[in-house]
Amino acid sequence: MELISLSPLDLALAASLVLLLALLSWRLHLGVEQRVLIAALRSVIQLSLIGLVLNFLFAQTSFAFIGLWTLIMLGVAGWEVMARQKHRYRGAWGFGIGTLSMFLSSFSVILLALTLIIGVEPWWQPQYLIPLLGMLLGNTMSGIAISLDNLSRQAWEGRGRIEARLLLGQSWECAIRDIRRDSMRAGLIPIVNSMAAAGLVSLPGMMTGQILSGSPPMEAAKYQMMILFLITAGTGLGSAAAIWVGSRRLFDHRERLRLDRLTGPGH
């Protein structure tokens, strides 16, 4: 099969549907026309830019340059994890815990996938590395953000219970065990749900894209399965790492609960 290239006219036709929607909103006083148009315009600009950037990036063969790009992706994802916390860790930990966990999980999983599973040569070929890493980071980011937020919020709210356990002679690991388990579960629920619903409820975006670009559906399904497995492993490993480091940081060398290492609810 051949990939059918979209002409500017095709795109304009699709865009006219959005214009129609805006017109409808204006006539019926729904009040969303401005937001719809701005959002549509933003998506045009952002996607064109990223198309250009990827075009440029895929032409690169320098490992250092591509490595740098992946680190930028990691940094942005780490920032996003931090921004989603109600109680952030103070100091470098706020950025560090999420970023380190994503580095450990996403990078090791992607390395494994590219060298052993897909077998790309060289393994850092950007057409494979960048989109796969993007998908992995996007998902592990959500999982880690949920896990960490759960951990710090429950510790903040459960101070009395944690300290009551410490006072009876329990170790810090014992005193925070339930909260840890709960946080791990919370971080994994989204990806477990999307694995369970894959294909029945939603055709995942990657698979849809591959089919549209001409891949046989079965090939697309196999790729999608691999991606789901990688994302699950990455999210699980990343959440576990973040929860371990994060919960350790909540206690000091005398196993005291140190909520002063978190920011308050309003930052």
Add this chain to the structure above:
Amino acid sequence: MPLLRLQGLKTRNLAPIDLQIAPGALVFLSGPSGSGKSLLLRALADLDEHQGEMWLDGTPCAALPAPEWRRRVGLLPAEAFWWYDRVGDHFPARHDPQLLERLGFGPEVLDWQVGRLSTGERQRLALARLLAHQPQALLLDEATANLDPPNRDRVEALIQDYRREWAAPVLWVSHDPEQRQRLAQPAPGLASARRLVIRGDRLEEEEPAAGLGLGDPASPITREHQSGPGQRHGILGHAQHGRPQPERPN
């Protein structure tokens, strides 16, 4: 015989404290709210950062893993927290059934739901939970604040017996002057208790003139009470002693 000793213990609101509580001895502590009583108990349980050192039965706090120190010094916080649904899950598998009985509970209390307990029941069960872990000393923060007189008497009797039986030193924060008066009296097998009060940032005898013959009434508690400034840096050379603060009128 466990003896609880603090040397230069410095918490946020109080000047450094030197204090010894002999095996089986009871020391009451009172003072206005916010004066740092609970913080002192938390520091004693090594739950907050603090300066200075403390010993129980000759073992310094720093020489023990923190959980073991906490288990030994037995702090009962003013508010009782529970983390499982069932009361019995908070108790060690083997504990003296008499504990619950003496606080007015039958053995079925272990199957009760924590969410259904009244404030007074929570308080009494928290004491039972603490004693079931057999601490060597007791640090009690308002142990009878929410109790009716019969239950208050039960708690007081149980604590006095624990003192006697295990020679446990007890530091008891109590707002109730009658309780302090009542339990300070000597009882069979129990010496009379010392009553301390926080004034400003210092610990003082509640009634210095009373001279109940409780050990040495002049023994220094707060560092500032020692005679000469030259002695202040004797033990902990680096200790930053509490800033001088004007005496509050009593």
